[in-house]
Amino acid sequence: MRAYILLTPLLLAGCSQYSFNSNVDKENFDQYFKPSQVTVYDKSQLESLNYIHLMTVEGSACQQQANEAKPTLADARTQARLAAADAGANGIIFTRCIETSDDICLAASLCYGQAIKVAEPNE
Template identity: 45%
Template sequence: MNKHRLTNLPLFALLPLLASCSGNYTFKSNVTPDNAEQYFSASKVKIFNDESEFNSAFQYIGLVEGDDCQKKSYLAPPDAINARTQARQAAFLQQANAVIFTSCVDIETKHCVAQVVCYGKAYRLGAPYKEMEQ
C-alpha cells in the first residue's frame, strides 16, 4: 500500500503546477460569424436531380452559377465540385434551399489557364407557391 501512495505522489504534486498554467490565452482569427455563415451556406442548399424529387411545395427562385479557375499552370486544375459549391452559396444568398444543376462546362478565358462553370436552377422548398413577378 505504501508503494501505491508513492507512485501517486508525483501526480498530486504536479496538479497545482498544471492548474496554474491554464491561464487566459487569446486566439486571433480572420473567421467572423458572418464569414463562417457564408462559408457553410452551401451545406444548407441541397442538390436534387430534378423537380420530381421534391417532397414539398416549392418555388423557383432563379438561375445560379459558380466557377472554379486555375490561375497558374502549377496550381490544381479547376474542379466542378468547387464550382457547384459556389453556385450553392449563390443560391443561399437568394434564399433558396435547393438546387438542380443543369450543366458544368469547361470554358476558355484569358484570366485562367483552365476554368469550369456550373449552372443550376435555385428553388425554395417548403414555401407556399407564389407566382413569380415578371
C-alpha cells in the first residue's frame, strides 16, 4: 500500500508533460460550426414568420476518384447552409436536391435553396 502511495505522484508527474494535439484549427473554429447557425425551414413553417429573402445558394459534394467516399445529399445540404451563413442568413429553404455525375465527378450531390433572414420574435 505504501509503495502505491509513493508511486502515484511519480505517475502523475509523468503525465504532466502530456500534450494534446487536435485537427481543429484555432483560427477557423467558428467556420466549423457555421452551418449549424442556419435553420432549415419548410415553406409551410414560414407562414407565421417575418423573414426576408437574401439570395439563392447552392451546395455540392463531389467524388472525383473511385477510392473517395461517395458524396451524400447531407454533405451538399451542409455546404448550402454554409453558403447561407456566409450570406448573413439564419435560415434556408431547400428547393431541390439531386444526385448526378459529370465529366469531373464520378458522383455528385447538389442542393439548391433560398437563404433567408428570419426576424427574432421580439423584433
